[in-house]
Amino acid sequence: MRTTPTTTGRYVVTGARVLGREPTDLLLEDGVVAEVGPGLARGRAEVVDADGLVALPGLVDLHTHLREPGREDAETVETGTAAAALGGFTAVHAMANTDPVADTAGVVEQVWRLGREAGHCDVHPVGAVTVGLTGERLAELGAMAESAARVRVFSDDGACVSDAVLMRRALEYVKAFGGVVAQHAQEPRLTQGAQMNEGELSGVLGLAGWPAVAEEAIIARDVLLTAHVGSRLHVCHVSSAGSVEILRWAKSKGWNVTAEVTPHHLLLTDALATSYDPLFKVNPPLRTGEDVLALREALADGTIDAVATDHAPHSHEDKDCEWAAAAMGMLGLETALSVVQEAMVETGLLDWAGVADRMSSRPARIGLLDGHGHALEAGAPANLVLLDPAARRTIDPFALASRSRNTPYAGRELPGAVVATFLRGVPTVLDGKLQ
Amino acid sequence: MNRHLLSGADLSHADALLVLDTAEELAQLADRPIKKLPTLRGRTVVNLFFEDSTRTRISFEAAAKRLSADVINFSAKGSSVSKGESLKDTALTLEAMGADAVVVRHHASGAPHRLAHSGWIRGSVVNAGDGTHEHPTQALLDAFTMRRRLNGDRPLGTDLTGRRVTIVGDVLHSRVARSNVLLLHTLGAEVTLVAPPTLLPVGIDAWPCTTSYDLDGELAKSDVVMMLRVQRERMTTEGGGFFPSAREYSRRYGLDRRRVAVLPDHAIVMHPGPMNRGMEIAAEVADSARSTIVEQVTNGVSVRMAVLYLLLSGSTEITEVTA
Amino acid sequence: MTPTPDLTARATGPVPVGSVPGHRAGSSSRAGQPGGPATVGRPVLEAPDIGRALTRIAHEILERNKGAGDLCLLGIPSRGVPLAYRLGALIAQVEGSTVPVGALDVTMYRDDLRLRPARALEHTELPPEGVDGRTVVLVDDVLFSGRTIRAALDALGDLGRPRSVQLAVLVDRGHRELPIRADYVGKNLPTSMTERVHVLLEERDGRDAVTVEKTTAATPAAAARTGADDE
Ligand SMILES: [Zn+2]
Numbered sequence: 002m003r004t005t006p007t008t009t010g011r012y013v014v015t016g017a018r019v020l021g022r023e024p025t026d027l028l029l030e031d032g033v034v035a036e037v038g039p040g041l042a043r044g045r046a047e048v049v050d051a052d053g054l055v056a057l058p059g060l061v062d063l064h065t066h067l068r069e070p071g072r073e074d075a076e077t078v079e080t081g082t083a084a085a086a087l088g089g090f091t092a093v094h095a096m097a098n099t100d101p102v103a104d105t106a107g108v109v110e111q112v113w114r115l116g117r118e119a120g121h122c123d124v125h126p127v128g129a130v131t132v133g134l135t136g137e138r139l140a141e142l143g144a145m146a147e148s149a150a151r152v153r154v155f156s157d158d159g160a161c162v163s164d165a166v167l168m169r170r171a172l173e174y175v176k177a178f179g180g181v182v183a184q185h186a187q188e189p190r191l192t193q194g195a196q197m198n199e200g201e202l203s204g205v206l207g208l209a210g211w212p213a214v215a216e217e218a219i220i221a222r223d224v225l226l227t228a229h230v231g232s233r234l235h236v237c238h239v240s241s242a243g244s245v246e247i248l249r250w251a252k253s254k255g256w257n258v259t260a261e262v263t264p265h266h267l268l269l270t271d272a273l274a275t276s277y278d279p280l281f282k283v284n285p286p287l288r289t290g291e292d293v294l295a296l297r298e299a300l301a302d303g304t305i306d307a308v309a310t311d312h313a314p315h316s317h318e319d320k321d322c323e324w325a326a327a328a329m330g331m332l333g334l335e336t337a338l339s340v341v342q343e344a345m346v347e348t349g350l351l352d353w354a355g356v357a358d359r360m361s362s363r364p365a366r367i368g369l370l371d372g373h374g375h376a377l378e379a380g381a382p383a384n385l386v387l388l389d390p391a392a393r394r395t396i397d398p399f400a401l402a403s404r405s406r407n408t409p410y411a412g413r414e415l416p417g418a419v420v421a422t423f424l425r426g427v428p429t430v431l432d433g434k435l436q
Numbered sequence: 437m438n439r440h441l442l443s444g445a446d447l448s449h450a451d452a453l454l455v456l457d458t459a460e461e462l463a464q465l466a467d468r469p470i471k472k473l474p475t476l477r478g479r480t481v482v483n484l485f486f487e488d489s490t491r492t493r494i495s496f497e498a499a500a501k502r503l504s505a506d507v508i509n510f511s512a513k514g515s516s517v518s519k520g521e522s523l524k525d526t527a528l529t530l531e532a533m534g535a536d537a538v539v540v541r542h543h544a545s546g547a548p549h550r551l552a553h554s555g556w557i558r559g560s561v562v563n564a565g566d567g568t569h570e571h572p573t574q575a576l577l578d579a580f581t582m583r584r585r586l587n588g589d590r591p592l593g594t595d596l597t598g599r600r601v602t603i604v605g606d607v608l609h610s611r612v613a614r615s616n617v618l619l620l621h622t623l624g625a626e627v628t629l630v631a632p633p634t635l636l637p638v639g640i641d642a643w644p645c646t647t648s649y650d651l652d653g654e655l656a657k658s659d660v661v662m663m664l665r666v667q668r669e670r671m672t673t674e675g676g677g678f679f680p681s682a683r684e685y686s687r688r689y690g691l692d693r694r695r696v697a698v699l700p701d702h703a704i705v706m707h708p709g710p711m712n713r714g715m716e717i718a719a720e721v722a723d724s725a726r727s728t729i730v731e732q733v734t735n736g737v738s739v740r741m742a743v744l745y746l747l748l749s750g751s752t753e754i755t756e757v758t759a
Numbered sequence: 760m761t762p763t764p765d766l767t768a769r770a771t772g773p774v775p776v777g778s779v780p781g782h783r784a785g786s787s788s789r790a791g792q793p794g795g796p797a798t799v800g801r802p803v804l805e806a807p808d809i810g811r812a813l814t815r816i817a818h819e820i821l822e823r824n825k826g827a828g829d830l831c832l833l834g835i836p837s838r839g840v841p842l843a844y845r846l847g848a849l850i851a852q853v854e855g856s857t858v859p860v861g862a863l864d865v866t867m868y869r870d871d872l873r874l875r876p877a878r879a880l881e882h883t884e885l886p887p888e889g890v891d892g893r894t895v896v897l898v899d900d901v902l903f904s905g906r907t908i909r910a911a912l913d914a915l916g917d918l919g920r921p922r923s924v925q926l927a928v929l930v931d932r933g934h935r936e937l938p939i940r941a942d943y944v945g946k947n948l949p950t951s952m953t954e955r956v957h958v959l960l961e962e963r964d965g966r967d968a969v970t971v972e973k974t975t976a977a978t979p980a981a982a983a984r985t986g987a988d989d990e
Contacts, residue, residue, distance in 0.1 A: 196545075204637030207545035207569030207614060212638070276553070277546030321554075323523050325544035325567065437877070454879055461864070461880040470917040475867040503867075592882075745867070750877035 012426065013042045017051035017387060019377050021353030027056065029383040032425035036379055049431070051387050054420055057357045059091025059122075059384030061364040061373045063154070063183070063261055064237060064309035065334065067093070067124070069115060070108070071100025076314035076404045078115035078124060081334070083402040084312070086121040086429035088334040089386035089419040092365070092373045093122055093312075097129040098159040104129035104140035106148035113150035121429050122422075125368060128152040130171045130182060134160045139170060146178040153369040156183035158237055159284075161219060163189050168223060172232035179369060181259075183235040184223050186244070187285065191215035196325060198271040198286040206274060208324065211286045213241035220244050224251035224258050235367055236260040238311050240285040242295035249304045259367050261309035262296050264333055264340035265409060269293075273409070279320045279327030280409050283313070293344075300359060301350040307364040310337045314405035332408040335401050338388060339415035346390075347416060372425075383426035392418035402435065437746050440552040440561040444575045444618030449595065452622055456580050457592050459742035463735070465502065476505035479748055482535040484526065485564070486512045486542045491709060491733070492564050496539045496573075499740035505748070508533070523547060527556035535559045537748055545569035560747040568609045574708055575615035577739040579623055581728050582660055584735070585704050597624030602654045604630045604689055605664030605716055608637050608678075612708045613664060617645045628654055632689065634678040635670075651689055655698040662706040663691050663716045682715055692718040696726065704728050799957055800972030804946060809929065809967045812945030813842070816927050817849035819943050824894055827854045829922070831890055833863040835899040835911055836881030841962040842929060843898040859886030863897070863918075868910035883914075890919040896943075900958040902928040905939035930969055932956050 016024040019037070026041035027034055042048050062085065068076035078095070085093045095112050097103035103112060109126035116124020128145035132138055134157045145152040155175060162168045162184060171182050192215045197203050199210025220236055224247065227234040239245065239260045251258045265283065270290050273281040281287060299305040313330025320327050341360065345351040351359065365374025375381040395414045398406040422430040429436055437454070438446045447455065465471050481500040483493050493509065500507045512526060523542070530538055537560045540548045545567030552561040565571040583591040586599060601620055607613045607629050620627050627645035629636065640647055648654055655661065666689075668682055669675035679685050686692075691705065699705075705717075705726045713719045722729060804812070824830060827850050834843030840862045847860035864881040866872075897911050908926060915924065927943035932950045948971070950956060955972045959965075 199638050201639035201642045204608075204639040205614070205643070207567050207611060209568075210638055277549045321524055323542065323544040323547040323550050325546075326523075458880050461882060464883065468918060472917075473867040474913065475872065746877045748877075749872040750875065 010426065011046035012049055012423070012428070013046045014049045014051045014056065014385075014387065015042050017054055017056040019056045020357055021055050024052070027377065027385075029423060029426040032383055032427075034377055034379055034381045034383050034385075037377065049387070049421060049428075051420075053391065054387045054389050055353050056377060057089070057353060057386050057388070058361040058374055058377055058381075059386055059422065059424065060089045060338065060360045061368065061370060062090050062093040062310050062312070062334065062337075063235070063307055063364045063368060064158070064263075064311045065093040065095055066098070066311070066313045066330070067095045067112070068314055069099065070111065072316075074404070075316045075319075078112065079119045079121075080402060080404040081312070081314070082116060082119045082121035082124060083435050084332075084334040086422050086424070087402050087419060087433075087435060088336070089338050089388060089422050090334060091122050091384040091386075091422065091424045091429075092368075092370055093124055093334075094154055094368055095124050095126045096158045097127045097156060098134055102129050102133050103127065104132050104134070106141070106144040106150075109145050109150040109152050110148050113148075120424075121435070122424060123370075123373070125154070125370065126150045126152055127154045127156050127158070127183065130155045130157045130162050131167065136160060136162055136164055136167060139167070139174060142171070142174055142180065143178065146180060153178070153180050154183050154235070154367075155180055156185065156237065158183065158185040161185050161187040161189060163187075163219070165222060165226070169226050169230060172227055172234065173230045176230075176232050181233045181235045181367065183237050184219065185237050186216045186219035186223065188215040188218050191218070195286075196282070197274045198288045200271065200289060202271050202274060206277070208274065211284075213243050213288065213292070216241055216285055217243040217247060220247050224248070224256060227251075227258055228254065228256045231257075233257040234259070238263050238266065238285055238309065239296065239299075239305055240266050240288050240292065242292045245295050245299040245304055248299070252304060259306040259363070260304070261307045261364070262300055262305045263311045264308060264337045264344070265311075265331055266296055267293060267300070267308070267344040268340050269409060274324075277324045279322065279324050280331065280407055280411070282324060282327050282329050283311075283331050283409075284329035297344055297348065297350055300345065301355070306359065307367060308337065308341055308360050309364065310334050312403075313407075314403050315407050316405060320407050330407070332401065332403050332405060335403065336396060336408060336410050336415060338386075338419060339394070339417045340410075342390060342417040343415060383423050385423050386419055387421040389418050389420050390416065392416070394418055439747065440548075441572050441743055441747065442548050442552060442561065442563045443570045444572045444615035444622070446572065447619060447622060449622050452576070452579070452619060453593065453595065455576055455739065455742045455746060456583060458746060459576075459580055459735070459738040460590075460592055462741045462745075463738040466734075472502050472504060474504050475745055476500070476503040476748055479505045479536045480508065480534055481505045481537045481539060481744065481748075482508045482510055482530050482533070483564075484510045484512065484530065484538050484540045486523075486540075486547070487565070489541050489565065492541060495733070495736040496562075496564060496740050498737045499744055502737070503741055503744055505536075505744065508535070523550065524554070524556055527551055527554075531557040531559075537562060537744060539564045541565045543567055562743060562747065565611050567611070569611050570615045570618075571611040571708075572615045572619070573736070573740055573743055574612050575619040576743065577732055577736040578612075578616055578662065578706060578708070579619055580735045580739050581706065581732050582625075582704070584731075585728060586659060586702070595623040596620060599625045599659045600628070600657055601625050601660040601662065602628045602630055602651075602658040603662045603664065604651055604691070606635045606666045606670065606678075607631045607640070607664070608635045609667075609670075610664050616662065617643055621645065628658075630654055630689065632679055632685075651695065652698070655695055656700070658699060658703055660704055660706060661691060661699065662708075663711075665708070665710065665712060666716050668712070668715070686715050690716050690718065691721050693720055696721050696724070699726070706732060708732070800955070800970040802968055802970050803948060804930075804969035806967035809945070809969070812929060813845055814849055816943040816945060817846050817853065820846070820896060820925075820927065821850060821853060823925075823942070827856060827858050829893045830858050831886060831888065831893045831895045831921070832858060832860045833885075833890075833895055833897055833911075833915070834860070835897060835907060836862055836864050838958050838960055838963065839897075839899040841960050842900060842927075846896075846898060846927065859888045861886045863911055863914055865907060865910035865914050868913045870906055870910065885918060890915065890921045892920070892922050894923050894925065895921040896925045896927050898927045900929045900960075901956050902926070902931045902939075902941050902944075903934055903956075905935045905937035908939050909937050929958060930956055
């Protein structure tokens with residue numbers, strides 16, 4: 002539990018460049034942005050000097066694995082949300098593949114409550130689509146929607162809802178409460194035992210291939226199903242240029258389809274697998290340079306709506322082994338903004354307003370979160386992040402707040418650093434430190 | 437030479453010739469009254485086998501013993517060592533025992549690479565076959581055998597420039613094929629891989645070789661035909677359904693007397709073993725004078741002696757100082 | 760008698776390995792090999808001196824063994840081998856009959872393998888007559904610490920059982936570390952530990968000469984092993 006600030010609870014952020022524009026001041030009071038404009042520093046408010054810093058609305062992650070309950074050795078709601086706050090997030094969606102699976106109102110409420118107690122950011126549980134993620138029958142989606150956790154995003158992430166009838170039913174069923182099905186698109190028969198992107202390198206390295214077509218085939222089927230039943234589909238961690246083409250086509254039809262891309266798929270390629278270091282083993286796998294460029298372009302032009310971390314903590318034992326035996330996944334929360342800065346901002350593909358849109362506004366809209374993703378104007382909830390775009394930092398896995406160490410950026414220098422995060426006017430991070 | 441031998445690509449042209457020439461000198465030992473050399477006295481070689489392969493293990497064991505190394509056989513198959521983390525635990529145990537070289541056979545591609553580069557052990561790592569990745573000493577003994585058969589009795593200093601080698605079979609799952617393509621290319625040979633399209637990996641266009649689906653079209657121009665083992669399970673649905681039946685496979689890709697008759701007179705027939713007689717190779721072909729299958733086994737010991745000598749006898753300290 | 764093998768072809772035998780940075784560069788190159796330093800240091804023997812020394816040794820071998828009856832000359836690679844063939848030819852001239860000559864590589868028997876990068880093996884070739892029951896004369900270019908000869912004696916023991924073993928060297932430079940002495944010496948050459956002796960032979964180096972090079976480093980025998988002397 003966090004200690005209550007000793008101050009009045011009023012903050013004046015001075016000289017902040019909101020969305021990278023001209024410096025201004027923001028007065029945060031009673032959980033909202035009370036005033037925006039120059040010269041707001043005055044008595045009885047703590048001053049946060051944001052000279053040179055960029056202010057963005059608090060980031061929203063659509064895809065976070067907090068591992069609790071079940072794998073508290075890898076991450077807990079407490080450590081995972083601490084990592085989120087340090088990464089500039091004010092809300093995360095906690096994936097359902099826990100143990101027990103979040104497929105009942107009881108489990109989603111437990112996760113939601115743990116998030117409230119931790120207090121570092123809002124935790125919105127994702128409900129499983131099928132009982133036990135087994136892809137056999139629908140979980141009680143309505144009960145989860147009506148629970149205290151008010152679940153709106155449903156996903157079997159980690160597994161694909163591969164049965165076409167079941168997927169159709171899920172898409173139909175969530176219409177009753179405005180939900181969305183977030184699909185982990187992976188045709189299971191085409192990816193049995195798959196270890197890395199199927200391409201030139203998988204053949205050379207002797208690792209079983211995970212063909213992009215296994216993702217694209219499911220996305221193609223699902224956008225058609227979505228159109229057919231008039232529902233809403235969200236595609237998790239899009240990883241290939243081919244997927245982008247299908248999404249572009251579906252959107253051109255006006256269908257209600259959204260998609261996310263992870264920071265690592267915007268920066269890293271399958272060439273990293275040549276080290277056989279399982280830090281680079283992830284699902285969907287890292288793909289080719291051409292895929293990376295296509296994903297960046299799609300994020301820039303809005304074909305892909307959001308950046309989502311797929312933050313996937315794994316214990317040391319699950320990664321310190323041979324490639325085939327290792328777990329899939331990598332940490333993401335504490336490096337996401339820096340990776341997006343390197344891949345999208347420094348390449349000129351997105352400005353800071355674009356980053357705010359893809360990392361806060363749109364994901365908040367997809368997840369139906371009322372309290373997040375608002376422009377930093379008077380009256381908006383005081384959820385924001387202050388970042389220093391000029392900073393450069395070398396990633397030290399042991400300096401991360403996450404309980405796990407499986408960052409693919411260990412030893413790598415990345416641009417940008419989160420200086421402060423405010424959740425409803427209260428700093429969760431100040432001077433780069435957890436409050 | 438590198439400190440480890442993990443891939444056929446680890447060997448430069450000069451390295452490969454050094455190994456082959458050294459093996460050629462060591463092969464003479466067979467004619468001597470005393471077949472043992474004191475070279476690796478006091479050195480420990482561990483055979484770490486996570487997968488059954490009696491023939492490869494025995495070959496490495498004979499090689500190490502002829503060089504007077506202490507040999508520890510560590511068979512990890514069937515023991516508690518099946519889950520990932522234990523590769524590390526096993527490595528730490530070997531390190532504590534002072535292994536100077538670890539010869540590793542593992543079902544996971546890249547496991548020897550992990551062993552060599554994870555910092556778990558200090559000794560040299562020799563890849564004795566990893567998953568569907570590589571088997572570099574097999575490629576060396578194959579090249580050694582080809583050189584002897586095609587370049588004369590004293591082939592010292594020669595490579596395989598211009599020789600045409602046709603490798604036939606389950607390339608997709610074959611570590612032998614991968615290592616051979618890399619090493620034979622380094623040695624100047626022209627390699628053609630022949631298989632049904634289902635058994636050629638995606639991306640093979642980038643390999644330093646050509647490919648074909650038609651065995652009959654390749655035979656007349658081949659100096660060497662190397663048949664790969666094809667597991668019968670590959671035709672089942674659970675096994676991937678790569679080809680319809682054993683009969684169809686052997687009709688299209690098996691080496692029988694009719695096909696051998698098309699080969700040039702000097703051409704040789706190789707197989708890394710173990711063979712499926714009647715499937716990829718007819719019994720009468722395997723036992724014919726063209727077949728080098730028995731020689732390959734004998735040559736394996738000389739080549740592995742050369743590898744162990746070159747990796748182990750030198751001083752790592754000097755390597756580091758002059759680096 | 761076997762004809763002199765094509766030594767120029769053999770000279771290119773061991774392939775230098777330099778593909779791995781730092782592995783075999785510099786410190787391990789053996790002077791005088793093709794591509795090595797051609798002439799370094801002060802000349803102490805010229806071609807006629809070497810010819811005279813070998814003629815004298817050939818006569819001493821015959822005198823001591825009362826003829827060439829059961830002799831076998833084994834050169835220690837690299838430069839001991841051409842010297843052995845020259846001695847064989849000189850003995851044949853005097854005796855009118857051939858003497859078996861061969862090569863004995865001692866690499867795998869050296870006691871300093873761990874002190875230097877792995878070396879390419881040289882060819883061992885025994886005359887068809889073998890060594891059992893014969894008087895074997897080991898031939899080398901330079902006698903220094905004596906460790907090469909120790910290795911040669913071990914190698915020889917694994918190949919058969921000679922009646923006796925003798926040692927002929929072109930140069931004895933002193934500084935013995937083992938109880939070994941030469942039976943036939945072309946020239947005794949007192950040297951300091953900071954000096955290196957280079958032997959050049961027509962068959963490998965294009966001309967005959969022996970030179971002594973001053974080096975700045977103190978050269979204990981162990982360090983000298985990476986130097987030029989064929990120890
Ligand atoms: Zn997923």
